[in-house]
Amino acid sequence: MPGLNRGVQSPDAWWRKGVIYQIYPRSFQDSNGDGIGDLNGIRQRLSYVAALGVDAIWISPFFPSPMADFGYDVADYCDVDPCFGTLADFDALMAEAKALGLRVVLDLVPNHTSDRHPWFLQSRSSRNDLKRDWYLWRDPAPDDGPPNNWLSNFGGPAWTLDPLTGQYYAHMFLKEQPDLNWRHPEVRRAMFDAMRFWLRRGVDGFRVDAIYHLIKDEYFRDNPLDPAFVPGADPAHRLLPRYTVDLPGVQAIVSEMRRVLDEFGSPESSRLLIAEVYLPLHQLMNYYGLDAAGVLRGAQLPFNFHLIGATWQAQVVDQLVREYEAELPPGASPNWVLGNHDKSRIASRVGVRGARLAAMLLLTLRGTPTLYYGDELGMADVPMQTNEVQDPFEKREPGRGLGRDPERTPMPWQGDEANAGFTTGRPWLRLSRDCATLAVDRQLADARSMLQLYRRLLALRRQSRSLHEGAWTPLGVSGNVLMYARGEGSHRLVVLLNFGAESAAVAVQPLRDSLASPLHFWLSTRQDREGAVADSVVLRPEEGVILGVAAGDVMVADTASATT
Numbered sequence: 021m022p023g024l025n026r027g028v029q030s031p032d033a034w035w036r037k038g039v040i041y042q043i044y045p046r047s048f049q050d051s052n053g054d055g056i057g058d059l060n061g062i063r064q065r066l067s068y069v070a071a072l073g074v075d076a077i078w079i080s081p082f083f084p085s086p087m088a089d090f091g092y093d094v095a096d097y098c099d100v101d102p103c104f105g106t107l108a109d110f111d112a113l114m115a116e117a118k119a120l121g122l123r124v125v126l127d128l129v130p131n132h133t134s135d136r137h138p139w140f141l142q143s144r145s146s147r148n149d150l151k152r153d154w155y156l157w158r159d160p161a162p163d164d165g166p167p168n169n170w171l172s173n174f175g176g177p178a179w180t181l182d183p184l185t186g187q188y189y190a191h192m193f194l195k196e197q198p199d200l201n202w203r204h205p206e207v208r209r210a211m212f213d214a215m216r217f218w219l220r221r222g223v224d225g226f227r228v229d230a231i232y233h234l235i236k237d238e239y240f241r242d243n244p245l246d247p248a249f250v251p252g253a254d255p256a257h258r259l260l261p262r263y264t265v266d267l268p269g270v271q272a273i274v275s276e277m278r279r280v281l282d283e284f285g286s287p288e289s290s291r292l293l294i295a296e297v298y299l300p301l302h303q304l305m306n307y308y309g310l311d312a313a314g315v316l317r318g319a320q321l322p323f324n325f326h327l328i329g330a331t332w333q334a335q336v337v338d339q340l341v342r343e344y345e346a347e348l349p350p351g352a353s354p355n356w357v358l359g360n361h362d363k364s365r366i367a368s369r370v371g372v373r374g375a376r377l378a379a380m381l382l383l384t385l386r387g388t389p390t391l392y393y394g395d396e397l398g399m400a401d402v403p404m405q406t407n408e409v410q411d412p413f414e415k416r417e418p419g420r421g422l423g424r425d426p427e428r429t430p431m432p433w434q435g436d437e438a439n440a441g442f443t444t445g446r447p448w449l450r451l452s453r454d455c456a457t458l459a460v461d462r463q464l465a466d467a468r469s470m471l472q473l474y475r476r477l478l479a480l481r482r483q484s485r486s487l488h489e490g491a492w493t494p495l496g497v498s499g500n501v502l503m504y505a506r507g508e509g510s511h512r513l514v515v516l517l518n519f520g521a522e523s524a525a526v527a528v529q530p531l532r533d534s535l536a537s538p539l540h541f542w543l544s545t546r547q548d549r550e551g552a553v554a555d556s557v558v559l560r561p562e563e564g565v566i567l568g569v570a571a572g573d574v575m576v577a578d579t580a581s582a583t584t
């Protein structure tokens with residue numbers, strides 16, 4: 021019954037223990053040879069995703085769009101863009117995902133629409149139109165310039181003059197992405213109805229794009245200069261976003277969205293709200309929506325991106341995890357993210373060996389991990405020549421290293437096929453030169469590949485309660501080695517991660533806590549010493565290990581049942 025489970029969060033909710041896998045649909049699998057990935061392509065590859073061992077997929081936008089920002093400019097919230105397929109294809113994808121036990125999370129883009137969305141076409145048609153106030157229109161400044169100094173995240177002013185009516189409209193991103201006015205009740209209603217459209221089709225939740233941007237200052241005050249701005253950095257960071265992000269009123273909208281989701285879920289199978297929020301920890305925590313009665317009414321998972329920017333050192337990561345854990349509101353579930361379609365890939369940020377360590381970190385921390393497609397293969401950023409650039413951010417701010425094409429390149433499936441099996445046509449973005457080596461089929465045939473490491477980590481996480489729901493106990497840092505334990509008693513696991521480029525000896529005896537039995541290697545990022553007794557551990561450069569009491573069949577995950 022609608023509304024019955026408001027605010028209720030079962031400790032067993034799937035998203036608390038599960039792992040989410042992000043699919044950028046243009047780049048996952050093309051099924052019709054046009055060089056662009058599509059929904060049928062995703063459907064064909066669902067068995068791979070299920071066998072990988074994740075619980076849910078989050079699909080970046082596939083709605084009708086002029087593709088100025090590759091789908092983050094939505095022209096119709098309740099349909100599928102022809103380049104990705106049809107609603108019937110979506111329903112088939114949903115059905116197959118359910119059959120494989122996979123949850124499906126969609127990307128909701130509520131901050132802005134496309135400038136071709138009928139709402140905006142109507143809004144811009146006249147100052148008196150009924151939808152005029154659905155967007156943010158302002159008169160020019162006395163000098164005829166923009167109404168204030170707000171900057172677009174993609175460079176330049178956040179205002180564009182519309183000559184027809186002589187007013188400027190606000191856009192925090194491209195001028196093709198006008199911002200909606202979320203103070204308007206009809207805007208809220210329309211967006212919530214779009215959510216219901218997909219919830220009725222069975223989706224398990226939404227990752228909500230740019231949610232902390234939804235409310236802007238009602239007086240449209242200028243943003244202050246950021247005194248820490250370094251010339252040459254992302255020009256949008258010249259100003260502090262005081263009047264454009266995380267304003268009072270945003271939390272109420274997050275809770276309203278949550279209530280829409282709760283109309284459909286049940287405590288056992290709640291629908292999930294993930295919030296895209298790039299904010300310092302203390303502000304991020306507000307997005308859990310803890311109310312005066314101690315109930316969490318906001319997003320179940322406000323994305324925690326703090327590992328993405330963190331300096332890759334044991335001490336820094338240790339500090340980050342402690343601070344994050346300490347700031348969590350009571351009952352809130354932690355979550356961790358290593359990368360996404362907007363950020364340089366982990367293998368490029370920390371190197372391939374470092375990426376193995378990062379995988380072990382991500383999948384052994386407490387809380388829901390989100391994987392970015394292809395990171396399980398060790399895909400790195402693919403540099404683009406000027407004539408190959410697709411991303412509007414790179415086109416507007418060339419050469420600053422801000423472009424996002426490098427982390428969005430197609431997934432390699434079969435090493436021996438053209439375009440590694442991604443498409444029979446011309447791929448919309450070039451694949452990496454080493455795509456054959458990285459391809460899924462090659463890595464499945466290699467017991468020590470990155471893919472096998474991910475599969476083992478995911479299998480261990482699923483099998484071991486300590487990993488998917490156990491306590492997290494920091495054990496400090498020894499030199500370059502980050503140490504923590506998961507779970508308790510005989511189920512206690514010890515994780516040792518050597519961030520250094522040198523070998524490092526760690527005394528295991530003090531880490532055993534009350535455990536009487538010796539610790540064994542459950543898994544090494546090198547996948548070559550599982551099962552051995554770990555009396556004294558010498559970690560090799562950038563090696564990570566999971567240690568635990570020998571426990572028969574859970575000790576080494578099964579890697580035999582691989583499928584592509």
Ligand code: GLC
Pocket residue numbers: 089092093129193229230296361362
């Ligand atoms: C989010 C998306 C990004 C997009 C932007 C505007 O940050 O992740 O890809 O360009 O919002 O919608």
